[in-house]
Amino acid sequence: MSEKIAFMGLGTLGTPIAANLIQDGHEVTVWNRTPGKAQSLLDQGASEADSPKDAVTPGGVIVSVLANDAAVKETVTKEVLEKLGEGGLHISMSTIAPATARRLAEMHEWYGVGYVAAPIFARPEAVTARIGNLCVSGEAKAKERARPIIAPSVKGFFDFGDEVGAANVVKLAGNFMIAASMEMMAEAFTMGEKSGVPRQAMYDMFTQTLFATPIFQGYGRMIHQNNYETVGFKLPLGLKDLNLVLEASSDVQVPMPLANLLRDRLLSAIAKGRDNLDWTALAQGVSDDAGL
Amino acid sequence: MSEKIAFMGLGTLGTPIAANLIQDGHEVTVWNRTPGKAQSLLDQGASEADSPKDAVTPGGVIVSVLANDAAVKETVTKEVLEKLGEGGLHISMSTIAPATARRLAEMHEWYGVGYVAAPIFARPEAVTARIGNLCVSGEAKAKERARPIIAPSVKGFFDFGDEVGAANVVKLAGNFMIAASMEMMAEAFTMGEKSGVPRQAMYDMFTQTLFATPIFQGYGRMIHQNNYETVGFKLPLGLKDLNLVLEASSDVQVPMPLANLLRDRLLSAIAKGRDNLDWTALAQGVSDDAGL
Numbered sequence A, B: 001m002s003e004k005i006a007f008m009g010l011g012t013l014g015t016p017i018a019a020n021l022i023q024d025g026h027e028v029t030v031w032n033r034t035p036g037k038a039q040s041l042l043d044q045g046a047s048e049a050d051s052p053k054d055a056v057t058p059g060g061v062i063v064s065v066l067a068n069d070a071a072v073k074e075t076v077t078k079e080v081l082e083k084l085g086e087g088g089l090h091i092s093m094s095t096i097a098p099a100t101a102r103r104l105a106e107m108h109e110w111y112g113v114g115y116v117a118a119p120i121f122a123r124p125e126a127v128t129a130r131i132g133n134l135c136v137s138g139e140a141k142a143k144e145r146a147r148p149i150i151a152p153s154v155k156g157f158f159d160f161g162d163e164v165g166a167a168n169v170v171k172l173a174g175n176f177m178i179a180a181s182m183e184m185m186a187e188a189f190t191m192g193e194k195s196g197v198p199r200q201a202m203y204d205m206f207t208q209t210l211f212a213t214p215i216f217q218g219y220g221r222m223i224h225q226n227n228y229e230t231v232g233f234k235l236p237l238g239l240k241d242l243n244l245v246l247e248a249s250s251d252v253q254v255p256m257p258l259a260n261l262l263r264d265r266l267l268s269a270i271a272k273g274r275d276n277l278d279w280t281a282l283a284q285g286v287s288d289d290a291g292l
Helices: A014-023 A039-043 A069-075 A078-084 A098-110 A124-128 A140-153 A166-195 A199-208 A214-225 A235-251 A257-271 A279-289 B014-023 B039-043 B069-075 B078-084 B098-110 B124-128 B140-153 B166-195 B199-208 B214-225 B235-251 B257-271 B279-289
Strands: A004-008 A027-031 A061-064 A089-092 A114-117 A132-138 A154-159 B004-008 B027-031 B061-064 B089-092 B114-117 B132-138 B154-159
Touching (some): A004 A014, A014 A039, A014 A124, A069 A098, A098 A166, A132 A166, A166 A235, A166 B199, A235 B166, B014 B027, B014 B039, B014 B124, B027 B039, B078 B098, B098 B235, B140 B154, B166 B199, B166 B279, B214 B279, B235 B257, B257 B279
Parallel strands (some): B132 B154
């Protein structure tokens, strides 16, 4: 069924998701804080609104892909929710704190608006190829309406139940595990390098055998080359996510020493002026520490 | 070409390797420190010797799969090397320090014996299925003779060059990366568990998507079940390997904070009386710390 969708957030991930929704026959009105990002989507048939409130149709759907917790709260305001109103739905795809998702869901309920947490695991090109993975959580009725809108954009669709923060917990856990994979490769490759085993030789073996997955193959290539200039996900966004991991784990009293280590790597990378690099540049810290 | 092989070390890994060598038509004489482990191999056509020296044929081959550095030094003694003599070859498959491998290779050279470092990545059943991975390093001529003996036992054969310690560095790096995979899953699953996301739900998603490899699938199953009773690799052997990682990285001045964390997890597991469990039980420490 075709839906009237207000799409908020035209970043590197948001833009290809919006393009998929247009392709799938939905009526898409886009809004972005920084103007000038909508042209390719307008060419594909989207409309553009001057404000989040203007983008919304009563009883329709919001899909948001925003940078952080604050951006979601500033964009999907009470005025926006009031206009969306009874029967409306917000599919919230941003990587935010589980606690924020819970507070947002409560606020939405007050206006009769459904809230689905739907963070996605995918690089932009994987969104276009519709091969990413989506985690959802929230009230069953809201998920039922959300599914035909977002499921066609991914390969894997994983439902983590009614508790609305659950999908955000899983998304944070996943980003933590990706960053941990970087750290382990950086330590292993650097031990190899200083012992006379070329970084690439170790990379080649492990990514063909024990760790033959795109996560290790893709990030590992950047790490063995020590080249972090191709930015898929900016380093400060990685720091934001690791801070969210530590916030969420503090809330439930789970010490995560590896997450702490990763947060400090990212913080140190920013202190060293690496904020324009890909977040994989956390690996450079291992080389720094080894005097390379 | 059929070789006269003295096979030393009939542990869980050594026994299936020896069985492959017999199957492949080599003349195999086995020796093990603890007696009574050879029967299945004798039934398959092996002979048994009373001492390492008795097992050896001049000019022949030693294949050793022993528990640690000390066991290799105590087993392949000067007397053994003297008997093996000029033209002999030692294929050393134990996980030992790179520095030990270098010292052993020098000592072997003195007796005219070639030395090949050939640690293997494989659980016992993967040796039998011949699907493991082997890393080799050492002098070219020695490797040339070693290859047709050991390559048929594995799927992947990776040559790390002439520097004899190189393969041991790679093996240690690999075991470090496996242990790091355990820690990252333990932290992620435990954060999930205390946030209301069942350990298995997170396991199912990640091992079908971002981390769809046997390392994460196999060890992850034990970690999400919190059941470490099925011992593939005993916890004290894991501690030995992490200590070797830290020793090797100290030698070349590479700080490895994640390796330190893993070593302490294993040490703590032993302090808590878990030395009879699989090394995956390091994951239990994360649950302990979270008050579970």
